[in-house]
Each structure stands twice: as structure tokens, then as C-alpha cells.
Amino acid sequence: MEASLINPFINAALNVIQTMAFTQVTPGKPCLKSNKVTFGDVTGIIGLASETITGSMVLSFEEKAILTIVGRMLYSEYKEINQEVVDAVGELTNMISGGAKGELSEKGYIFSMATPTMVLGKDVSITQLTQEPIISIPFSMEEGAFVIEANIMKKTNKKL
């Protein structure tokens, strides 16, 4: 996945979290995903697909981070990850990949989004079946951290 494809995900995450949860988050340095265990306590997964593109985006939150974000989104207080929080992770996954989709389409990466899936569980191993490197983008906020793991490729033999 080429570097220019990373920024649309960063921009979308900053924008969605700012708009929905009035929270400024700081992106860290993107790196290749090296370990299999997914970072967070609750994770959203969304498939990205078209006749020319295949990919996915994973959005994984530490418990404290997501409780803060969803609390601000829904003007409420959450002390634990319940189904409402899990559903909000799905919505955020949808919104961030939807935000990235617009910017990526300008770069020739045109795709549709599948139904988001949410995974709740600690020390869960989440892996992708792809030969492409997966880019991991860390984000931090005062109350914790989250990460986006993205992979997207054109369905040709050309490596991105």
C-alpha cells in the first residue's frame, strides 16, 4: 500500500472524531503491522470492495478511549463496553472508511463498503488474508489510544 493512501484514513479519523465527539486526537507515525494480536479491546472491521479494488479497514480502541468518545457522541456516560458502545464502534468504522473513500476515489481507488463487523474481546488475534503489507496508524488522545489498520490494493499484478 503506497504512502499516499495512508493520509485519507488519517484525515478521515481526525475529522470524524472531531465532528462526532468534539475530541482532538493526535496521529502517530504509521508503520507496518508486525504482530497478529489486535491492539484494542473493541474493534470494528469493514470490507472495501469493487471490481478493481479489494481491501479492509480495522479500527481498534482501548476501552478508556472508546468510552470517552462514545460518551461525548451520545451525551452520556459509559462505564463499560455495552452493545451501544459496540454499535458506535461500527458507526465510527463506517464513517471513517466513508470519509477515506472520497479522498481515495480522487486517487483512482474507487470502492464500496460492506457491512461493518464489530469484535469484542481482549487478546483476540485478528489477521487479514492478504499478501499486501498492512499499514498500522496509531492515534492518541488524553484518555487513551486507538489504531487504524488499513490494506487496499488494485486487483492487478501490480504491487502498490
Add this chain to the structure above:
Amino acid sequence: MEASLINPFINAALNVIQTMAFTQVTPGKPCLKSNKVTFGDVTGIIGLASETITGSMVLSFEEKAILTIVGRMLYSEYKEINQEVVDAVGELTNMISGGAKGELSEKGYIFSMATPTMVLGKDVSITQLTQEPIISIPFSMEEGAFVIEANIMKKTNKKL
């Protein structure tokens, strides 16, 4: 999701497991997914998407079932779920949704497939962000069981 959309997933599962693992499995009665906790020990998830369709397919195996299937696929013996087994779950997820895709396209459901994601972990809660009912299709074989959870809908206001 209308009933006629279930058979393509059943047919594809029977065909793929028979062809790849020389194993006959028996489909049980499809039902609505009622609980949040996913059935199996290892699970493949794939997004289905196009300009007109959004959906996903989940394929979740009991440990004994997947160790038997992958052992037969790769002419080897597996005593635990390692990364090779996890990757095989991703391949099976790809193959079964790919098999269903052909039959579904004849019914006007035309979509592309995203990158498969595999989740390893017990008692993990896996949910989908959809208003549509999710159909759960159980399969049994001598050595254990697996399940397909499918949701697919046209992007209109019309409920399927």
C-alpha cells in the same frame, strides 16, 4: 434477507468442503442469529459490497472441525489452531463466498468481495452493524460443527 438467498451459501459450503477437504457435511435448519457470541473458536469474516449491495459473510468453526478440514486440505495433521489453520479459514471464507457470489448474481445480487479477516479467540462477541436480520446456517460433520452467518441487502429502502 429472503430465503432464496440462503441456498447459494449452503450449496457453496457443501461444494467447497467436499472439493477441498473430501468431507461431506450436513446443513441444519437456517435460523435468525439471536445471540451475540459467535459460535466457533476461529472465524473468518468477509465483506460483500458493490454500488447496489452491502453485506457480509461470517464462517465460524469449532476447533475439532477446522483441524480435521485443514488437515485433509493440506494432507497434514494439526493438533492446534496455528497461523496456517487461521489462513486456511480465510481461504475457505473466500472460496465459499466466491461460490455463493455466482449463484447470487443470477438472482440480481451482484457484488465484489473484500479482503477476508480472521478472528481467533474463544467467547468473542462478533456482531454486525445492520438493521437486516442475520441468517445463521449450522453445518455438522462427524468431527464437529461450523456455522455460516450471512447478511446481504440491496441499497434501497426495500427490505429483503
